[in-house]
Amino acid sequence: MIKIKNISKKFFIKNNEVQALNKINLLIEEKDCFAVVGESGSGKTTLANIILGIYQQDEGDISFFEKQLFKKRNLEERKLIQYVQQNPMSTLNPKKTIFSTISLPLKIHKIVKKDEIEERVKKLLSYVGLNPEFMVRYPDTLSGGQKQRVAIARALAAEPKVLILDEPTSALDVIVQSKVLNLLLKIKKEFDLTYIFITHDLSVVRNIANKVVVMNKGEIEESGETKEVFLHPKSQYTRDLIKAIPTVTDKEDAVKPK
């Protein structure tokens, strides 16, 4: 579905060259829950931003259903790939009500008729587990988890095929984290979505992803089926990462590679 071929991206920070991505190749199939893991600075978010069309890659191609994607995209191409960001504090415009935030994609992509917008926003809010009365509120009266739910509702409003989740739970506490993850799983099933799940939390990956790619310093360290990678990691870096998962019980510890 999404084919990424030889993508490279460099940044120039104060005359220093930083190779964020180096010749990345990936194939993401329909209905995958595709996890991208790696430590901070490994190029995960850069990859997501290139798929989303926020950055232009220096080299390489992305194709979506056999169609090339560039940074400049038309509305139809924009609609199909949506994302949920890492930081719930900056994901919503503080000067806009929840209603106007969620109704924006509905208006841009003309998903429902004008008089049905309010109804659809209410439906989306209750779908992500928020009271429809939240519509009139401003983001600063919401908790982190609630903001993230609003961001998910906004992404869903565009009726995308692919949802890129850029560490959607890393800024939330553990209980809220699991609630949001459960919501995401429910949504995936219901809407037949493809997820690209960017995270550094390997225990989350083990629970929800079917495929995983491990990135390190802009390169792919290892990729494959999640189970396979977790049980028989080929590279030393992956092994170290898996060992670093905090565990509570011996049973959990036993799953780790020796």
Added chain:
Amino acid sequence: MNIFKTKSFYKFSRNPLSVFGLIIVVTVLLLAIFAPFITPFPEHVGPFTDFANKSKPPDSTYIFGTDKIGRDIFTRCIYGYRISLILGVVVLSIAVPIGVTMGLCAGYIGKKTELVLMRITDIFLAIPALVLALSIIGLLDRPNLLYTMIAVSMAWWPWYTRLIYNITRSIKTEGYIAAAEVMGASKFHIMFKEILPNCLPSLLTKITLDLGFVILVGSSLSFLGLGAQPPTPDLGTMVAKGASLLPDTWWFSLFPGFAILIVVLGFNLVGDGLKDMFDVDV
């Protein structure tokens, strides 16, 4: 949202200076609007002479005294406020939209647009507002109020470009801007519907502070004879006319000068209050 119940308004209302400023501003506005009903001699505004009562010092009939041709200075001061306020409002309603649009474009679009727009802004900023206004009026035919307004506007918009440009640059990297881009929102939408609302507190504060300064610059220009032409009452012109006769007929200049001081002070105090209330830097 009821503004009077917000925490920020509470902060504003707890500052006696801001409240004092607000009282001044509201009073001046009411005086200017209801001038024909408040002033004792509305006919003194036009071409009017009463040589029997010329150059009278302040008394119970003419509380600010009368001028060389017997016109009531109090009446003319109140009508002078009308001219000053109209000048302030017109200048800012020309300067603010230009400045804001340029600032948003330069800050958000970036690259060559930014380079061109900001260098133009820099050129305008390099020339002092009063000098620029003087030379523009010099270029435009003979002086009148409209030309003064245009000239001051031309000197004023670059400050708004700079302010909005700086805010836009810092907001541009926020997540919600990226989200709007990914959604396919137009540049126009992002600039005016996403970024601009976040600039409003700073913008409102600067507009309030600037109303005072624009009135001051307008008065300075009319002091130099480049503002509203006689017999229209203009505070700057009145100060200028009386200045040569100081200190004998002190009331000619003192009261119009005091009137300018009061209104500028009022706008500045309110502006400072807003600055604290919104917690912004302008």
